[in-house]
Amino acid sequence: MTKIIDGKKIASEIRSELKNKVENAKIKSGKIPGLVTILVGDNPASKVYVRMKGKACEEVGMLSTTEILPANISEKDLLDLVEQYNNDERYHGILVQLPLPKHIDEDKVIEKISPDKDVDGFHPVSVGKLVIGKDTFEPCTPAGILELLSRSNIKTKGKHVVVVGRSNIVGKPVANMLLQKKEGANAIVTVCHSAAKNISTYTKSADILIAAIGQPNFITAEMVKDNVVVIDVGINRVEAPGTKKGYSLVGDVDFNSVYEKASFITPVPGGVGPMTIAMLLKNTFKSFSNKILTKTE
Numbered sequence: 001m002t003k004i005i006d007g008k009k010i011a012s013e014i015r016s017e018l019k020n021k022v023e024n025a026k027i028k029s030g031k032i033p034g035l036v037t038i039l040v041g042d043n044p045a046s047k048v049y050v051r052m053k054g055k056a057c058e059e060v061g062m063l064s065t066t067e068i069l070p071a072n073i074s075e076k077d078l079l080d081l082v083e084q085y086n087n088d089e090r091y092h093g094i095l096v097q098l099p100l101p102k103h104i105d106e107d108k109v110i111e112k113i114s115p116d117k118d119v120d121g122f123h124p125v126s127v128g129k130l131v132i133g134k135d136t137f138e139p140c141t142p143a144g145i146l147e148l149l150s151r152s153n154i155k156t157k158g159k160h161v162v163v164v165g166r167s168n169i170v171g172k173p174v175a176n177m178l179l180q181k182k183e184g185a186n187a188i189v190t191v192c193h194s195a196a197k198n199i200s201t202y203t204k205s206a207d208i209l210i211a212a213i214g215q216p217n218f219i220t221a222e223m224v225k226d227n228v229v230v231i232d233v234g235i236n237r238v239e240a241p242g243t244k245k246g247y248s249l250v251g252d253v254d255f256n257s258v259y260e261k262a263s264f265i266t267p268v269p270g271g272v273g274p275m276t277i278a279m280l281l282k283n284t285f286k287s288f289s290n291k292i293l294t295k296t297e
């Protein structure tokens with residue numbers, strides 16, 4: 001029988017573990033972890049994510065600040081603001097919500113964030129450490145995927161993981177993390193993408209399929225084998241006339257048909273999404289712990 005991996009429940013368990021850690025750390029050090037989230041412009045999806053991140057931070061007892069900046073802010077002003085937070089000891093994590101408006105160079109902004117506050121794990125220093133298997137901030141969505149697998153007792157060692165999508169945020173890092181020689185990884189990893197002539201050739205051989213392409217219902221039942229484990233990273237807005245919002249959220253996987261064949265599957269919403277935020281909190285606590293707790297021990 002197919003099992004639904006309940007990301008909402010697992011994320012909530014992680015948040016309560018973190019809440020306890022934050023309380024204990026506060027008693028021990030008199031300090032709390034802090035995260036600043038910077039949003040430029042008014043992309044509706046980004047606004048929702050940023051609000052959710054701030055709320056989740058407060059719920060576990062962390063300090064949370066959201067900077068909302070106009071879409072026409074200059075690159076220099078944004079870089080200066082990041083620098084200001086690099087030097088502000090109350091904040092252990094800095095997150096600049098992507099995408100940024102076209103006139104701002106995203107790479108420059110990411111590189112401006114101090115690597116020791118890079119809770120998104122996007123800085124080239126963090127990426128480099130990740131690839132060579134050194135301790136670093138793991139990007140939140142890939143970290144959430146590994147956590148979902150391990151907390152669902154799904155073994156990855158020696159399994160064929162097929163990642164569909166090669167973004168810097170999900171595809172590339174999750175592939176790198178899963179091939180590391182360590183507990184919860186050690187998989188045989190294939191990454192496929194839009195240049196594949198027949199993507200089914202790859203997806204059909206997956207023991208674990210990670211879909212991160214950003215195309216609604218792209219993966220269908222014919223593209224997977226029986227008993228596959230399916231992790232759906234997509235969050236696509238599709239028109240839903242007559243509903244209150246006018247849209248509904250669907251994943252990159254055609255849930256209803258793939259469900260019949262899978263041994264495990266994540267739903268959308270309620271699968272990977274909540275884990276991304278839980279991992280952001282975990283990284284913020286890690287940064288705080290690196291800076292504060294190690295000093296008071």
Ligand code: GUN
Nearest residue numbers: 095096097098099120140
């Ligand atoms: N945009 C979409 N996902 C993310 C994320 O994980 N972090 C940031 N900073 N921006 C995003």
